[in-house]
Amino acid sequence: MDLNFDLSVKNQYRSTSQAVRVMTETWVEKKLFCPRCGQPQIKRFENNRPVADFYCPYCLNQYELKSKSGRLDKKVIDGAYDTMIERITSNENPDFILMNYSKSEHRVVDLFVVPKHFFVPQIIEKRKPLSANARRAGWVGCNIVIENIPMQGRIEVIKNGVENEASTVVEKVKKSALLEKRDINARGWLMDILNCVNQMKTEVFSLADIYAFEEQLFEKHSQNHNIRPKIRQQLQYLRDKGFIEFLDNGKYKKHGN
Numbered sequence: 666m667d668l669n670f671d672l673s674v675k676n677q678y679r680s681t682s683q684a685v686r687v688m689t690e691t692w693v694e695k696k697l698f699c700p701r702c703g704q705p706q707i708k709r710f711e712n713n714r715p716v717a718d719f720y721c722p723y724c725l726n727q728y729e730l731k732s733k734s735g736r737l738d739k740k741v742i743d744g745a746y747d748t749m750i751e752r753i754t755s756n757e758n759p760d761f762i763l764m765n766y767s768k769s770e771h772r773v774v775d776l777f778v779v780p781k782h783f784f785v786p787q788i789i790e791k792r793k794p795l796s797a798n799a800r801r802a803g804w805v806g807c808n809i810v811i812e813n814i815p816m817q818g819r820i821e822v823i824k825n826g827v828e829n830e831a832s833t834v835v836e837k838v839k840k841s842a843l844l845e846k847r848d849i850n851a852r853g854w855l856m857d858i859l860n861c862v863n864q865m866k867t868e869v870f871s872l873a874d875i876y877a878f879e880e881q882l883f884e885k886h887s888q889n890h891n892i893r894p895k896i897r898q899q900l901q902y903l904r905d906k907g908f909i910e911f912l913d914n915g916k917y918k919k920h921g922n
Contacts, residue, residue, distance in 0.1 A: 666696055666828045668773040670766070689732040689764060692773065693719060700760070700778040700822065701726040703835040717759040727759035728778075731809070734768040737775055739812055746791045746807035753784045754849045763811070776823040780838060782845040783818030785853040787885065815859040817841055817908070843906040857882060858899035862909060862919060872915040875900065 670688040678684040694709045699721040707719045707728065717727035731741045741763055743749055752758040758781045765775040790808040795801055811819070820837045821829055844859070846852040861878045862870070879892050889895060900917065903909045910918040 670771040693730055698831045700834050700838050703831045728762050729759045730762045732764035737763050737765045740808040740810055743807050743809050746805045749789050749807050750786055756847050758784055773823055774826055777819050777821045779818050780841050783814055785856050788813040815856055816863055855899055869916055869918050
């Protein structure tokens with residue numbers, strides 16, 4: 666896969682931000698395979714489509730691209746906060762393609778896909794309203810907090826300039842689909858427990874280890890006063906889907922992702 670941008674596109678624009686947007690979108694359309702089905706190309710929607718940027722003509726899955734110059738380990742700026750929350754809770758959001766590019770070398774450095782079923786309100790950060798002097802005074806944007814997305818939902822296509830095999834990417838996306846839940850509350854609980862499991866430093870961990878997150882989980886789910894039963898329920902779900910294994914005496918083992 667050629668990771669370099671088409672610089673002839675850049676020369677058509679005076680605005681640097683617009684040139685970067687067009688270069689990154691052109692690269693995705695010409696170079697990136699569909700992470701869902703592995704077909705060699707995805708297509709760009711017409712401009713100003715409110716929900717997605719690209720679609721696969723084979724499996725019809727939709728994607729939204731977010732790109733930045735710099736590491737993708739913390740946050741990515743997105744659009745209006747209320748719109749994003751509405752999309753997540755109504756299950757209308759596309760999969761996200763997150764790209765890190767080199768501004769000096771004009772090429773892709775890192776790229777990963779986040780399947781839509783990993784999006785929950787907990788990973789969306791509300792930004793401060795624009796000032797009264799701004800053109801869109803009072804408008805409230807948001808950030809996607811990448812570090813709050815479980816590692817199983819950050820599926821690497823390119824890392825440090827090295828491409829993963831399309832078949833490997835598709836296999837990981839398919840496995841991640843086992844965690845799909847349409848109910849936003851149930852999905853939030855699952856993502857929170859999965860993050861707790863991922864924080865375990867050893868492959869084998871105990872139920873007591875997960876109970877150590879009880880207070881933290883209550884802060885996120887203050888309406889639920891049965892945190893421990895909820896923890897056990899989600900661990901059973903992860904076990905049934907093959908992400909962890911139950912051993913004995915309250916012990917669990919993480920499976921490779």
